[in-house]
Amino acid sequence: MVIYRDEYRLYNFGPQHPFSPVRLEMLTSLLQALGVWRDPLPPPEASREEVLSVHSERLVKRVEAASRGERVPDLEHYGLGTGDTPVFPGMDRAARVLVGGTLEGARRILAGEKRVLQLGGGLHHAQYDRASGFCVYNDLSVAIRHLTRAGLRVAYLDIDVHHGDGVQWIHYEEKEVLTLSLHESGRYLFPGTGHVHEMGRGEGLGRKLNLPLEPFTEDESYLEVFEALVPWALEAFRPDALVVQAGADAHFLDPLADLLLTTRAYERLFRLILEYAEAYAKGRVLFTLGGGYSPDATVRIWALLYHLFHGLPLPERLPEAWLRTWEARLGRPLTLTLHDPEGGYPEIPRKPEIAKRNRLTLQRLTELVSPHLLH
Amino acid sequence: MLVRDVMKSPVLTVGPEVTLEEAYKLLLEKGIRHLPVVAEGRLLGIITDRDIRLATSHLNPEGPCPGCARVEEVMTKEVVTAHPLDPVEEAARVMRHRKIGSLPVLEDGEIVGIVTGIDLLDALLRLTGVTEPSGRLEVRLPDRVGELARLTGFLAGRGVNIHSLLSYPEEGEYVRAVVRVNTLETHLLAQGLRETGFEVLWPPMKPW
Numbered sequence: 001m002v003i004y005r006d007e008y009r010l011y012n013f014g015p016q017h018p019f020s021p022v023r024l025e026m027l028t029s030l031l032q033a034l035g036v037w038r039d040p041l042p043p044p045e046a047s048r049e050e051v052l053s054v055h056s057e058r059l060v061k062r063v064e065a066a067s068r069g070e071r072v073p074d075l076e077h078y079g080l081g082t083g084d085t086p087v088f089p090g091m092d093r094a095a096r097v098l099v100g101g102t103l104e105g106a107r108r109i110l111a112g113e114k115r116v117l118q119l120g121g122g123l124h125h126a127q128y129d130r131a132s133g134f135c136v137y138n139d140l141s142v143a144i145r146h147l148t149r150a151g152l153r154v155a156y157l158d159i160d161v162h163h164g165d166g167v168q169w170i171h172y173e174e175k176e177v178l179t180l181s182l183h184e185s186g187r188y189l190f191p192g193t194g195h196v197h198e199m200g201r202g203e204g205l206g207r208k209l210n211l212p213l214e215p216f217t218e219d220e221s222y223l224e225v226f227e228a229l230v231p232w233a234l235e236a237f238r239p240d241a242l243v244v245q246a247g248a249d250a251h252f253l254d255p256l257a258d259l260l261l262t263t264r265a266y267e268r269l270f271r272l273i274l275e276y277a278e279a280y281a282k283g284r285v286l287f288t289l290g291g292g293y294s295p296d297a298t299v300r301i302w303a304l305l306y307h308l309f310h311g312l313p314l315p316e317r318l319p320e321a322w323l324r325t326w327e328a329r330l331g332r333p334l335t336l337t338l339h340d341p342e343g344g345y346p347e348i349p350r351k352p353e354i355a356k357r358n359r360l361t362l363q364r365l366t367e368l369v370s371p372h373l374l375h
Numbered sequence: 376m377l378v379r380d381v382m383k384s385p386v387l388t389v390g391p392e393v394t395l396e397e398a399y400k401l402l403l404e405k406g407i408r409h410l411p412v413v414a415e416g417r418l419l420g421i422i423t424d425r426d427i428r429l430a431t432s433h434l435n436p437e438g439p440c441p442g443c444a445r446v447e448e449v450m451t452k453e454v455v456t457a458h459p460l461d462p463v464e465e466a467a468r469v470m471r472h473r474k475i476g477s478l479p480v481l482e483d484g485e486i487v488g489i490v491t492g493i494d495l496l497d498a499l500l501r502l503t504g505v506t507e508p509s510g511r512l513e514v515r516l517p518d519r520v521g522e523l524a525r526l527t528g529f530l531a532g533r534g535v536n537i538h539s540l541l542s543y544p545e546e547g548e549y550v551r552a553v554v555r556v557n558t559l560e561t562h563l564l565a566q567g568l569r570e571t572g573f574e575v576l577w578p579p580m581k582p583w
Contacts, residue, residue, distance in 0.1 A: 192511065
């Protein structure tokens with residue numbers, strides 16, 4: 001089941017901002033041009049109360065006031081009105097529409113749906129008491145909380161290139177939520193956290209897993225540690241459902257970060273995640289989108305996800321008319337095929353060293369976590 | 376950052392007449408390594424877990440001290456101390472230079488706290504750590520008047536808030552500045568900085 005409505009595009013920080021609704025427009029028009037688009041389920045927007053299941057009243061009040069154009073003196077203290085997360089009219093509702101989509105996904109899972117693809121959301125940086133990094137409300141945590149309140153144990157998998165800090169901190173002391181984030185090391189990249197030592201507190205201890213990767217990590221090394229870590233953790237935790245933040249910004253074309261995945265790695269990742277959901281999460285999986293700031297790469301990665309999600313054969317070339325339209329609108333050339341052409345970036349001389357470091361980080365993580373996770 | 380910002384207070388002390396056994400038990404119970412020895416509000420000495428183990432071990436090259444039963448017989452009497460208003464780096468320098476693990480902190484002759492190597496590590500973490508969601512820039516600046524101001528001025532002009540800034544001298548006439556800023560878009564900042572003539576070490580340029 002696919003969840004989407006055009007109002008997702010109200011979540012718009014302005015024409016210069018990288019978290020652009022144009023990506024959704026490109027994606028849906030591409031899927032239409034490919035002839036695979038089926039009418040999605042339009043979700044209701046989340047209510048104020050639903051947002052308050054993971055956020056503070058004082059944060060929500062400020063988002064509401066800023067949405068109405070009122071002057072709020074301490075906005076920055078709440079992570080709003082910054083260069084990354086500026087305020088715009090109607091921001092509160094726009095954010096609640098995205099939350100509503102992910103929450104609807106959780107409801108559908110509870111109603112017996114196995115696979116849900118929410119074509120939006122994934123705002124993993126929003127914290128209990130503050131907006132952060134393009135994220136106003138945390139749709140993922142609202143959905144996760146809805147599932148845990150219904151008695152489910154939830155595994156959260158975050159493949160966005162940035163650490164899934166908001167989701168991690170919101171569920172940091174919860175034993176029924178396993179969070180697993182693979183990201184470019186916080187030593188180099190926003191938000192700076194996501195170290196292997198952040199592994200939960202109290203009842204949540206050992207159930208928050210972070211695998212920080214070296215800048216310039218490539219397909220091979222990423223897949224190696226992913227395939228070692230994720231099934232191991234899921235098998236130990238045995239969730240009732242899997243929630244996946246499928247950010248596309250670990251791609252080599254991404255202008256904000258420094259990992260070097262290609263669409264080949266993403267194809268493999270999505271296939272693996274669907275397999276893992278069958279094997280370890282009772283087949284239940286809810287995907288959201290997330291970061292991804294090269295429109296070219298991001299849209300192809302999410303189109304890949306859409307095809308694999310539905311078990312459709314992958315197209316090789318993208319439709320000519322669609323390419324012409326969007327090249328004209330964006331004013332730059334686009335990749336002509338769904339997959340990246342070979343040799344998109346130069347050879348990385350430190351490749352073996354990077355792979356070795358990532359292996360060592362994985363080893364540290366498993367050593368730290370296994371005494372807590374494995375019983 | 377001052378000693379009073381990092382010291383532990385109140386501080387656990389013992390009297391000189393306390394037995395080594397009692398003192399050692401206290402160290403183990405509290406999970407600490409240093410006990411200032413105090414009588415009538417005056418600092419007489421300091422005793423560490425190592426002092427006690429050596430005094431009671433045949434492995435001590437000078438032999439154990441069989442007659443030693445009380446703290447005052449084993450403690451170090453010439454105690455190096457700090458003042459609450461001393462800069463942390465001065466405390467660190469003294470501890471490093473004298474190779475000692477802690478400094479009792481005295482104010483008007485009275486013991487008001489203790490600072491240990493662990494507290495200095497905490498201070499280092501506070502100075503270098505990530506306390507806010509932020510991205511990282513690393514810039515090499517010529518070691519001359521106004522360069523850091525030029526950097527922070529550029530960031531202010533871009534509407535970027537600086538959460539922390541660490542700078543240290545490098546080989547040659549350079550200073551390395553590590554800046555944590557409240558933005559995901561460090562690549563964009565780096566590009567702007569390069570165009571303005573800064574040498575940006577992180578994030579790197581991507582030629583593709």
